[in-house]
Amino acid sequence: MKENKKILVCGGTGCLSAKGAEIVKNLRDSIREHSLENEVEVIQTGCFGFCEKGPIVKIMPENTFYIEVKPEDAERIIVEDIISEKRIIELLYIDPKNGERVFEGENMEFYKKQVRIALKNCGTIDPESIEQYMAAEGYAALKKILTTMTPENVVKIIKDSGLRGRGGGGYSTGLKWEFASKNISDQKYIVCNADEGDPGAFMDRSILEGDPHSVIEGMIIAGYAIGATEGLVYIRAEYPLAIERLRKAIETARKNKILGENVFGTDFKFDIEIKYGAGAFVCGEETALIHSMEGGRGEPTTKPPYPAESGYWGKPTIVNNVETLANIAQIILKGVDWFRSIGTKNSPGTKVFALAGKINNVGLVEVPMGTTLREVIFEIGGGIKNNKKFKAVQTGGPSGGCLTEKDLDTPIDFDTLLAKGSMMGSGGMIVMDEDDCMVAVSKFYLEFTVDESCGKCAPCRIGNTRLWEILDRITKGEGKEEDIALLKELSQTIKTTSLCGLGQTSPNPVLSTINQFLDEYLEHIHEKKCRAGQCQALRKYLINDKCVGCTACARVCPVACIEGKVKERHVIDQTRCIKCGACYNACKFNAIDVA
Amino acid sequence: MACDNKLKKEMFEELKKYIDEIGEKNGALISVLHKGQEIFGYLPQEIQEFIAKEMNIPIAKVYGVVSFYHFFSMTPKGKHPISVCMGTACYVRGAEKVLNSVKNYLGIDVGETTEDGLFSIDALRCVGACGLAPVVLIGKDVYGKEQVKDMKKILEKYRKESVG
Numbered sequence: 001m002k003e004n005k006k007i008l009v010c011g012g013t014g015c016l017s018a019k020g021a022e023i024v025k026n027l028r029d030s031i032r033e034h035s036l037e038n039e040v041e042v043i044q045t046g047c048f049g050f051c052e053k054g055p056i057v058k059i060m061p062e063n064t065f066y067i068e069v070k071p072e073d074a075e076r077i078i079v080e081d082i083i084s085e086k087r088i089i090e091l092l093y094i095d096p097k098n099g100e101r102v103f104e105g106e107n108m109e110f111y112k113k114q115v116r117i118a119l120k121n122c123g124t125i126d127p128e129s130i131e132q133y134m135a136a137e138g139y140a141a142l143k144k145i146l147t148t149m150t151p152e153n154v155v156k157i158i159k160d161s162g163l164r165g166r167g168g169g170g171y172s173t174g175l176k177w178e179f180a181s182k183n184i185s186d187q188k189y190i191v192c193n194a195d196e197g198d199p200g201a202f203m204d205r206s207i208l209e210g211d212p213h214s215v216i217e218g219m220i221i222a223g224y225a226i227g228a229t230e231g232l233v234y235i236r237a238e239y240p241l242a243i244e245r246l247r248k249a250i251e252t253a254r255k256n257k258i259l260g261e262n263v264f265g266t267d268f269k270f271d272i273e274i275k276y277g278a279g280a281f282v283c284g285e286e287t288a289l290i291h292s293m294e295g296g297r298g299e300p301t302t303k304p305p306y307p308a309e310s311g312y313w314g315k316p317t318i319v320n321n322v323e324t325l326a327n328i329a330q331i332i333l334k335g336v337d338w339f340r341s342i343g344t345k346n347s348p349g350t351k352v353f354a355l356a357g358k359i360n361n362v363g364l365v366e367v368p369m370g371t372t373l374r375e376v377i378f379e380i381g382g383g384i385k386n387n388k389k390f391k392a393v394q395t396g397g398p399s400g401g402c403l404t405e406k407d408l409d410t411p412i413d414f415d416t417l418l419a420k421g422s423m424m425g426s427g428g429m430i431v432m433d434e435d436d437c438m439v440a441v442s443k444f445y446l447e448f449t450v451d452e453s454c455g456k457c458a459p460c461r462i463g464n465t466r467l468w469e470i471l472d473r474i475t476k477g478e479g480k481e482e483d484i485a486l487l488k489e490l491s492q493t494i495k496t497t498s499l500c501g502l503g504q505t506s507p508n509p510v511l512s513t514i515n516q517f518l519d520e521y522l523e524h525i526h527e528k529k530c531r532a533g534q535c536q537a538l539r540k541y542l543i544n545d546k547c548v549g550c551t552a553c554a555r556v557c558p559v560a561c562i563e564g565k566v567k568e569r570h571v572i573d574q575t576r577c578i579k580c581g582a583c584y585n586a587c588k589f590n591a592i593d594v595a
Numbered sequence: 596m597a598c599d600n601k602l603k604k605e606m607f608e609e610l611k612k613y614i615d616e617i618g619e620k621n622g623a624l625i626s627v628l629h630k631g632q633e634i635f636g637y638l639p640q641e642i643q644e645f646i647a648k649e650m651n652i653p654i655a656k657v658y659g660v661v662s663f664y665h666f667f668s669m670t671p672k673g674k675h676p677i678s679v680c681m682g683t684a685c686y687v688r689g690a691e692k693v694l695n696s697v698k699n700y701l702g703i704d705v706g707e708t709t710e711d712g713l714f715s716i717d718a719l720r721c722v723g724a725c726g727l728a729p730v731v732l733i734g735k736d737v738y739g740k741e742q743v744k745d746m747k748k749i750l751e752k753y754r755k756e757s758v759g
Contacts, residue, residue, distance in 0.1 A: 017737035199684075238719070277666075278628070281720070295624035298663065357687045362728070363726060397683070432687055454663070
């Protein structure tokens with residue numbers, strides 16, 4: 001065997017919950033048993049991104065990529081791969097296109113089109129090791145600005161780079177900084193928004209779990225640029241692993257004189273404290289977030305004044321998203337031209353997306369802005385699960401909209417998505433197939449918004465509740481002719497009169513599904529039919545001729561509406577059926593159709 | 596009820612110590628509530644009153660904050676708190692079915708605790724393990740994908756363990 005091998009084990013939440021920690025332990029035990037401690041090192045890294053096939057184990061320097069590894073495979077990996085230098089064929093990924101095993105990660109479709117800036121270190125270093133971060137050019141950007149640049153220079157670089165807020169708004173980060181740097185105040189704050197509330201998004205969490213130092217470095221650079229000495233990370237309490245790793249990273253940074261009174265021995269002072277969120281989606285809105293950090297209810301206030309002028313305790317405050325901050329050090333190191341060479345003219349750089357839903361490769365991907373939806377879904381994402389038909393993809397979460405077949409070749413950036421009636425949002429991308437009912441999906445989002453509305457302003461509190469009620473009626477087969485017009489009118493009113501971004505965007509899923517899938521709405525209203533078979537009240541269970549008369553369905557029916565003799569085809573009495581689906585689940589002969 | 600959490604004196608002392616150690620009380624309410632919930636498991640009226648008194652803020656403000664955030668609970672959780680993820684990715688992969696099967700099996704609704712104090716159900720907004728969708732957390736154990744098709748079996752396992 002060769003010396004100095006590294007075994008990287010994914011330590012993201014998804015892989016850890018699938019026994020990732022046990023894999024690490026078994027690998028280390030096995031290494032000890034074979035006395036290889038000096039030749040082989042096991043590193044638990046951040047997320048590799050390929051969550052669908054986790055837990056993932058990589059062997060370096062060969063870059064062998066093992067998927068769906070179980071704790072009991074650890075011994076084999078050490079014996080066969082490390083000692084005998086034979087790749088374990090059955091743990092390799094199979095390319096669905098040609099059925100061949102893929103040996104190296106970079107040759108997988110999933111990774112080919114990705115460009116990693118924010119996720120540069122995720123899956124390559126141990127997130128808890130400052131040494132490994134520094135070996136990967138970590139804190140070099142900070143050193144560079146402290147020794148060779150004025151704060152104005154730094155602001156100018158970020159402004160020229162064209163970096164736009166990755167939390168979803170897409171506002172120019174450099175402009176925000178410039179605004180705050182010009183405000184004179186005895187105290188200023190840098191806030192990192194890590195309150196990822198969008199359901200189905202996990203980019204920020206993965207960055208904090210995989211590379212917390214890059215976020216810390218971004219915050220210190222921002223502090224230097226605007227003249228702030230204090231940073232705060234507002235993080236969801238539901239992210240225990242991210243909190244733990246961030247806390248360790250802050251401590252080691254303090255020990256290494258990177259945080260504290262004299263950063264890198266200069267006069268510049270900066271420190272970071274962690275503030276916990278408590279599960280409120282609206283706290284992603286910067287004014288609500290600031291109120292929450294002050295210990296109160298997370299209710300937004302009108303802007304202006306913008307936080308850059310009067311934020312945390314009334315002082316100038318910059319609120320930047322995790323992913324935005326993770327880009328900063330790279331821009332400082334590699335320059336404006338490099339950053340602008342990636343992505344599109346008005347949206348330079350990359351975007352991290354959390355791919356999820358009915359897609360083969362669920363995971364975390366980072367692609368240049370301007371990559372098309374088709375590339376993301378069908379090449380990187382490996383297409384739709386179970387060869388179903390693609391129906392729509394929702395971007396921007398509860399504030400966004402859905403894009404369909406005809407939008408697949410649209411290059412994705414902030415402006416193109418807005419033009420299509422959706423938005424970038426934080427980067428959640430939920431793929432839906434023919435089995436998803438779009439009315440039910442928009443009801444799902446509304447349910448979320450109603451639940452998460454802070455209740456301060458009437459349009460959002462009352463309007464969204466009414467929207468939800470109308471949608472609920474439609475899914476129950478009680479829709480009326482005039483509902484569509486009412487939904488549209490109500491949505492417009494809510495959009496124009498709500499106080500904050502939550503209310504202003506909450507009707508988007510409704511409007512966008514009406515625009516793209518009007519026929520589905522009309523079917524629900526006129527024909528009382530749900531083509532996807534999702535809306536329970538509109539379902540019809542019918543027994544076909546595969547029925548062998550085993551009576552299993554009749555025995556489980558709670559209202560006894562299935563009749564028939566033993567060994568003869570049974571019949572469901574539609575007038576009494578309560579559409580519970582018990583018969584469908586009980587049948588072993590596929591004899592029950594859902595219409 | 597097996598859930599007669601005795602609010603022990605030492606628990607209050609621990610919370611008081613935490614409050615006393617905070618240098619700047621202004622703005623620390625949420626951190627204190629997090630600590631309180633960590634110690635007691637939930638935040639009933641009695642504890643909210645205690646926090647208000649110790650921090651010298653109106654009880655109405657404390658209640659206002661507790662009732663605003665999902666994370667804070669005023670009812671005790673079960674011995675095995677069940678959280679069903681209702682994020683979008685889990686939703687399109689059938690989380691609703693999973694939630695209904697848990698509700699039907701236990702005979703309680705979201706936000707409630709069973710009579711014997713063993714289980715409580717919560718619907719979470721997104722645990723961020725979308726690769727495992729649909730996801731169910733029971734205490735610190737994570738279940739996903741194919742496993743959650745038979746929640747009854749999983750819950751019976753916990754019931755057996757508890758009953759012994």
